[in-house]
Amino acid sequence: MKDAITIFVEQANGERIELEAPLDMNLSVMEVLKAHEFPIQAVCGGMAICATCHVEVLENHGDLPEMNDDEAYMLETLPHATGSSRLSCQLRVNPDLDGLVVRIMPEA
Template sequence: MKDAITIYVAQDNGERVELEAPLDMNLSVMEVLKANEFPVQAVCGGMAICATCHVEVLENGQGELPDMGDDEAYMLESLPHATESSRLSCQLRVNPDLDGLVVRIMPEA
């Protein structure tokens, strides 16, 4: 069994930055982004109440994304840049199904 998965961050210039995300630490995608110094504020610390970790999922990876909870859905409804594939990266836990996930960090305003 693999001990890490790969997550990609799409850049505005079309490039994709490859990140390694360990499977044994119960991290969220938000924590992986922050650890790799991407501009994710995560003001609420992963509680799904600030939306400063908003990403657009461009490709799901190996499996289905986990279902969205009510708090996450409510926060995304209030965002001007939300799309049908928007998620809060704090609510996506690193797991084997996310291997190959491609996200784009969304603007805050």
């Protein structure tokens, strides 16, 4: 079994930056993005109450976890939300996310 998965962050110019995310630390995608110094504020620390970790899922080769009510409510309040929007704090790194491609969304 692998000890890490790969997550890609798509930039505005279409370039994809490859990130390695360990499977043994119970990290969220938000924590992986912050560790790689992407501009994620995560003001609430991963509680799904600020939406400053909003990403758009561009590709996913596994199953994303179901969205809980708190995440759905926060996404409904965002002007840039799409049908593929998620809060990266609510996506736990697991083997199903291997190959995930996200775009970091603007806050306003």
